[in-house]
Amino acid sequence: MTNSHNPRQSSDILDFRASALADDDNWHERDPDFVAFDGDQLEREERAAMRRVAGLSTELEDVTEVEYRQLRLERVVLAGVWCEGSVEDAENSLRELAALAETAGSTVLAGVLQRRLRPDPATYLGSGKAEELRDIVADEGADTVVCDSELAPSQRRALEDVVKVKVIDRTALILDIFAQHAKSREGKAQVELAQLQYLLPRLRGWGESMSRQAGGRVAGGEGIGSRGPGETKIELDRRRINTKIAKLRREIRGMKKTRDTKRSARHANKVPAVAIAGYTNAGKSSLLNRLTGAGVLVENALFATLDPTVRRAQTQDGRDYTLADTVGFVRSLPTQLVEAFRSTLEEVADSDLLLHVVDGSHPDPEGQISAVRAVLADVEATDVPEIIVVNKADAADPEVLDRLRRHEKGAVIVSARTGAGLDELRDIIDAALPKPHIPMTLLVPYDRGDIVNRLHTDAEVLAEEHTPDGTRLEVKVSEDQVEPLREFELADVTG
Template sequence: MTNAEPNFYLDEELEATEDWDDDFQTGYADEPDPEDLTTGEMDLAERHQLRRVASLRTELEDITEVEYRQLRLERVVLVGVWTDGTVEDAENSMAELALLAETAGSEVLDAIYQRRQSPDPATYVGRGKVEGLAEIVKATGADTVICDGELAPSQLRNLEDRLKVKVVDRTALILDIFAQHAKSKEGQAQVELAQLSYMKQRLRGWGGNLSRQVGGRVAGGAGIGGRGPGETKIETDRRRINTKIAKLRRELKEMKGTRDTKRQERRRNHIPSVSIAGYTNAGKSSLLNRLTDAGVLVEDALFATLDPTTRRTTTADGRVYTMSDTVGFVRHLPHQLVEAFRSTLEEVADSDLVLHVVDGSHPDPEGQIAAVREVFAEIGATDVPELVVINKADQADPMVIARLRQREPHSVVVSAKTGEGIAEALRIVEGELPRPGVEFKALLPYGRGDLINRLHQQGEITSMEHTGDGTIVVGRANPDLAGELEAYAL
């Protein structure tokens, strides 16, 4: 006996699905349309597509297996030397080092610091502290030690010999973060140049690897003319690094020419420029998005954006100016990075106004201000007019904001997240942009609407009156534009 089956008609079933909601069909009702995403949101989604997850392990316990794999975050122990300042300064520095380590993709297990007049010239920390550090490394199972300072090659070698694990310093850690986040061709070349400059003095191999020489009967495949003592491996590696550094410098010089050409074009058209600079993760990209709708990447992480972004915007009265986001600064920013990113940082030195963004919710905002101004002095930007923008007002302590306002009278308090204070910041920026230097009064024919448009973009119009003979315009203009207006001067 068979069960009776209901009649099934394909056309009727297809008609029944016509009214289904598209979101229900796809199963992704909350997923935004890719066409509606900004460039920064797409970059952030791409960065988050692959993340290393803490405590995720894929171990094969069967000893007969050929492979033994373990996927996990790099486990690190932080070490610092406190030479001056207060205990809070030392703790803030170690907390920042922990954030840098987590941004680089590691798991911080422990952190220690030592009070000394100066770092130990042989091992950075004292001999007893090295023995205690070795016990901590062994007990926690750490595979890396990160030091809060730039180590000399001898200090690096001595620590690795005694701890039996990899040792990196603050400079190498920051360079690693930059290598992860650089996207543009120029940014990648700048980071590679900084890494090679740092690495050249710290070449080291296990055992006698770097002391091996090319020579003998085989001569390393060199054949006739290649026999003899030859170069050691460390000499060969150093020569290759120098060759690569020279090549990168030539490439960056060509890229700098392109950047200089764009800058000269803006100067020729008398377009003012505003640079947004400040400590890393102070909210520079968020502020740029709020002021210009740039749509650049925003992430709550150190050095989230490295590649500079320039956007064209206008004032309330129609004048055109540019606003540029720059790479973030940090305490003890490696000199290799400052040198490699000099062409990018010149945007700050050549700008007409610098918006110095400060994180008002940070435990030590004054220290951030001092660190940024040290970099300003290094790149020759101390003479550029500066407006301190105290960001994150929605999270900051009102007492801290009041203290910063008292210390920095020329400042404004904003919140790039909520929009608080943005209108006031724009008003101050527009008021401090350089004004055209030549006053004029002209009767422009109605056929010269192009001059009226240029006056709106590049000059200041005080009054405008339409008459039967043309438009009487009074205002200020740049010398080039004022020269063209002389033919219609009153």
């Protein structure tokens, strides 16, 4: 295929800065060299190009050298391969990677995208573009490259050999954030398990020390006279990691029993359960605080909540239910994390209702919804009734909100910050939760006040009258309550 325009030089493309989505969505309409993407027919210049993505730098400005040295964190350059979708999708993904890097405590200096049919199996970006990335890293003074995909161990090693700085991938970055934010014993164990599962296939030998054999007592640190046939250092490390993984799995299973016991107690008391799930930083904890006054940590950061919080709430007609805040999801959530957090995510699968919170101000809320539903499918939570709750309405584009209303039937628009739409959400929760529906007329002796109290808590009391023989009640109860109340039922009611 021939081009009707003059091809760009690689250096020109490296200097070309695509405008931020929030500022300018139509750069391609004004670019005289732009060629529309048509299927997988990639233009030769696009295949050869790496484009700088604007607006990613978070480097501090106007600070003295002393302040700079005190505040300096890891300085990173982001790299992504754009294989499918639009340029907006590719830039959104890289911006999300920038937010992840900031959350991990890094300073983002630059971000680059390369257009390819698929990532290079050797160096991810391709050998020529990896060398260009090395020059960008050197120019920016970066010490780390973060790639917007999960790299094979060989890809990471080969790219490190070219760019001469540490290379990590999206999965390692997310695992690092989880490790920083985990607070509970269960959360820490789940994150450590995920990290070890990620590390196991990536053990790398460093010189002769990893290939030396350790036999007999040398593995314990003894030297001369103790050498002999045995495990290599890397085999020893692999065995230790497998042993630790098995230990962590046993610990998590033990913690799961405690969680299951609490959940069973709630089920035994027939307290309906509502789970809040959604993309990270969509405002789930803010919504929980608004609905229950829970006082949970709210932070404008990715994965601020890792340890699930369960709080008791009441419908507007006085029925009790539990509301559980869960860990946030993200695109390409590492499979190790899904597996490690499976026991936690079962809170969603076992709930009676799911509040799926979406950030209405995000550039791609539909992408968020798809990513969350993919994880919910992994934990078999797709059968739970779902209410789409579009949060941050105060900061969202009205056209985006209208589009979400059309695409997601029954979606409710709220703002946890201002309180807008929360009354409507409470009404929807009230209507969606199971209600007592079997009518009974009861006469409860005065010495069984515990029964009357339980009925006011777990049933719907329609009428109550104090008679000489006891308390007469007209109630609606759930199926499991009928048999225990039979002894108090008035079989022949005349008035």
